[in-house]
Amino acid sequence: MTSAPSPGRDRFRLPRWGQRGTAGASIPARLTFENIVQTYGSLNALNGLSLTIEPGELVCLLGHSGCGKTTLLRIAAGVEAPTSGRVLMDEREVSGPQAFLQPEHRGIGLMFQDYALFPHLTVLENVLFGLKGLAAKDAEASARRALSRVGLEHYANEYPHTLSGGEQQRVALARSIAPRPGVLLMDEPFSNLDRRMRDAIRDETVAILRETRATTIVVTHDPEEAMRIADRIVLMRAGAIIQQGSAEDLYRRPENLFAARFFCDFNEVRGEVRSGQVSSPVGIFPAPHLADGTNAVVCIRPQGIRLKPAGLCLPGRVVSRRFLGEVELLQINVQGVDRPLQARIHDPVSIGVGQDVGIEIDPKDVLVFAATDP
Structure with a gap:
């Protein structure tokens, strides 16, 4: 019988993950933002921002706190409606003047900075939460497969409070990939981890994202992190895009002093x-x-x-x-x-x-x- 895990047990050793190539592939979607404006009273959080993310692309939204990157993520998820502009998934309007699709109907996976695990549910039940549309047997099989891929299948019956921060992050990842979403949104997913654990978990997370092929947006304020994981970096400031391109583009060919200083x-x-x-x-x-x-x-x-x-x-x-x-x-x-x-x-x-x-x-x-x- 597996003994209950002790809090923080993986603080001193790197986590073990499941076999690569077993995460299961999704059907990636194209995500398009058209002239997105978001205001809160007199504050302009987003100023007519337009951006297209291609199917299967991993894009990092990079910038200082308050630049609008998390606001854009919330609009993509359907947690907020834009003041004006449109969001499209594969040319279908999901936010805008003609339609507003609720978050649970968008086929989007979410992973928050604080992981947002339900403390009263077991690890398995947390992962099952996003699989309500499946038959019970199929849902459990999908949840256990996702937990196996992140190396936590042995802790399916444990509760989040018994896990270390790194393990909670992996549960949140398993929950987000289990439904095989076409788009995956991640808000500062590695910021709560210590540096040694962060590097290891980040690298394996990216490997899982490549396996799933989901179109992915990662919000971060860390330029090194963005350079390590992104196909394309979108550098933001004051609700607008300052520059976008590959890590090499932004590092070697910054368009202005702000972009240069960031890297x-x-x-x-x-x-x-x-x-x-x-x-x-x-x-x-x-x-x-x-x-x-x-x-x-x-x-x-x-x-x-x-x-x-x-x-x-x-x-x-x-x-x-x-x-x-x-x-x-x-x-x-x-x-x-x-x-x-x-x-x-x-x-x-x-x-x-x-x-x-x-x-x-x-x-x-x-x-x-x-x-x-x-």
Whole structure:
């Protein structure tokens, strides 16, 4: 007989999951938002947002708190009706002036940040909750298959309070995939987990999502998380889409300073554009996209700074050094720059605090924006 699990037992070891390829595939749907506006009194949460998510695509809505990403998720789910605009699933209007389909009739799976498990129901009963349209025997088979895939079939008769946070997350995942929804919506699903557990559960969750083939939206404020899991990232700010594309697109080719800052803690140095170049205290860099006289911001990735012997390249002085495991973080004072430059160095260096160094900046790790960019 299986003994009752103790709270937090998987806090110190990574969870075991079921066999890959057994989650069961759904029929993915296309999800379309057309000119969505959502207001709460004088607050504009969404400002005419339009977005199409293709069948089977995994999209991350990324942005700071209050940017509108969770509001968009709630509108997709049918928990809220938009002030104006339409939501369509496979060209069928589910929210809008012509129709409003209730959440339980949309074929959408939901997974909330707090997991929203029913404390008075067993693990199996929680997963069964979304399978009321099936015959009892078929529903139980589907629920047990979903629990097996997330590695919790042995705890079907336990209650949520006996489970650790990671296990509760997996129960919520099993409940959301058991009905094989065409669209799956996930609101900050990994934010309540510690980092080691989060990485492991996130990777396996993505594997399950690929198996189900459901069209998936994941809301997150973590750019690294979005880069790790998404086919496409949609970066939002103040109820609007700032930029969308692959992780590489947004990281290497941000369209403005806001997007650039979201994906990297840059060294930012001010300069002025002359003849298609920006002159700054750390060097001269191409800026053909900016007009002469523009006040510019030279953004330098910390990993783009190379150390050279003193007397070579740009002179600087090390004022701080921190060992971070795979890299060392150095802060280097440079004349004419208000704040020390941060350099992330992978190769060990025998340089002490207070020592003079030369600085070389890799051009591929430099971006230039107008200082008036958002």
